[in-house]
Amino acid sequence: MNMATFCNDTHAEVLAFLKSSGCFWLWESEHKHIVQLKSGRLSNYYVDCSPIFSNPELQDRAAKAILHLSKVDDVEPGNNWVIAATYGSTGLAQSLARCAGMKAAYMEPDGKLGLRRFELGPDAKVWLCDDVVTTCGTLFQARDAILSNMPDAEIQEPILTYVDRRELDHLPEPKRKLKVLALIRTQSRSWINVQSLPMNMSKCIPIEPHGNWRELNERIGE
Helix, strand or coil: CCHHHHHHHHHHHHHHHHHHCCCEEECCCCCCEEEECCCCCEECEEECCHHHHHCHHHHHHHHHHHHHHHCHHHCCCCCEEEEECCHHHHHHHHHHHHHHCCEEEECECCCCCECCCCCCCCCCEEEEEEEEECCCHHHHHHHHHHHHHCCCCEEEEEEEEEEECCCHHHCCHHHHCCCEEEEEECCCCEECCHHHCCHHHCCCEEECCCCCHHHHHHHHCC
16 A cells, blocks of 8 residues: 555545544534534534554544655654653654654643753754644643753754644634644634624524533434
8 A cells, every 4th residue: 555545545534533423513504503612612523532542543543644645754863752742642652652652751831831851962853743733732831841940952844733724814823824634634713702603603602512412412412
C-alpha cells in the first residue's frame, strides 16, 4: 500500500471510529439540538478524540499518517522532541515520537502550564501536538512556557493534531497563520447565543457536550 492510500484509509478509519464512539458530530438540517461549548458559544460541530487513546494500534496508524502528511517523518536525526500541549494529547505524542524516532514529553497545567518533569537538553527541536486545535490558546501557552525555561529550544512547525477545528475568520492573525497539520479538518462555525443563530438553526436547543458522549450523540442526533 502506498502512503497516499494509507493516509486516506487512516483518515476514514479514525473518523468512523470517532463516530461509532459517539464522539464526532456535525450539525445537519434535521437536527433539533446544537452544541454549547465550554466558552458558552454555540457550535455546529464537536469532537472528542479521547477514545483513540484506548486504541493504541489506531493511534499509531494515525500518528504515522500525520507524520507523513507533515513531512516530519523525514527530519534529520538529533535532539528531537514531540511535546503534548495537553493531557489529552499525551498518547498522540508518544505515538508520534515512537514512529519518528523522537522523544516524547508532556506539559502540566499545575497552576501554570509548564514542562516540569523533562529536561530537553541542548539544541532541542520541538514539535508540539494536541488532540484537537480550536483557538490555539494552549499551544501558544505551551510554546511560551518552553521558551521561558529553555530559550535555546527551537519550536518547529507545523503543529501536529488529529483534528483542526479552528474558525480562522474569528482568530487573531498570529493564531490564524499558525501552521497546523491535521488528519481531520472540518469546517466549524460558532455563535454567541441562540439569538445569533441563523434562521435554519433558530429553534435548536443547546446541549453541553460533557459526561456521557454516546448519550449526548443520541440526543443531539434526534
